[in-house]
Amino acid sequence: MGLRAILSEGLKPALDLVYPPRCPVCGDATGKQGALCLDCWSGLSIPRDPQCASCRSPLGTESIAVGARCAQCLVKNPKHSGIFAATFYNEVSRKLILSFKHGGKIGLSPLLGRMMAARLPDIEDGELPIVVPVPLHRWRLWSRGYNQAALLASELVRGGKGRLCVDALERTVATPSLGGLGKKARAKVLKGAIRVRQSRVQEIRDQKVFLVDDVLTSGATTDACVHALLKAGANSVRIACFARVIDDAVVKGSAQTLDMEEQLGATK
Secondary structure: OOHHHHHHHHHHHHHHHHOOOEOOOOOOEOOOOOOOOHHHHHHOEOOOOOEOOOOOOEOOOOOOOOOOOOHHHHHOOOOOOOEEEEEEOOHHHHHHHHHHHOOOOHHHHHHHHHHHHHHOOOOOOOOOOEEEEOOOOHHHHHHHOOOHHHHHHHHHHHOOOOEEOOOOEEEOOOOOOOOOOOHHHHHHHHOOOEEEOHHHHHHHOOOEEEEEEEEEOOOHHHHHHHHHHHHOOOOEEEEEEEEEOOOHHHHHHHOOHHHHHHHHHHHO
16 A cells, blocks of 8 residues: 555544545445435446347346347447446436536546446457547636546546547547537537547557446537547547436337347348
């Protein structure tokens, strides 16, 4: 244990005395700093099998065979190599994200990062992937003071999930808020707004990449990032996020997956 860790452990009792541990969601007492209470932990929606083999969205029935894909991926193959979410977006994860992203509670990054790391696959062939955060435009970074995706990416690297390249991507256009826009409108706003920094192209080329964000909603932002990384020569891009928004239609549509697979298989 390093000196920093020893000092941190030694100061915990004093910190707990001055600032008793509280759940960041509901404010109830907890056993240690940066932890959720039992009720809020139970309120999180954690992804479980069966999942789509391509995008890892939930499939509607346990009877679906391993390797099955959701209806959306059967219609159009995603460019990314899988989405690994710590939670699905619900009331508990929403409060955590709002506190972390807009409430300035960057002390939540270790908790969120650990939960994300637990969902990521093991390192393959001993080759560490490059961990790249979704970028903020410099004006947004200046006004917020930090990039929440970069903090989460740092936690994944601290957990041994890859090598950090915090400035691999840059947002060249100060895009407006995407809230309230549909997927096509979001994609139009983001077209050409994100690229791989020229000084990082060689570092990205032929590498496996983990793209990190806090919340994945329509996927328009991550799609733009994936496109830029693959264009720069990345071998593959997997997406890691804390919370993933899942439309009820996705879950309902997944129940039709087996029928679609049979139909598509018959026409090949």
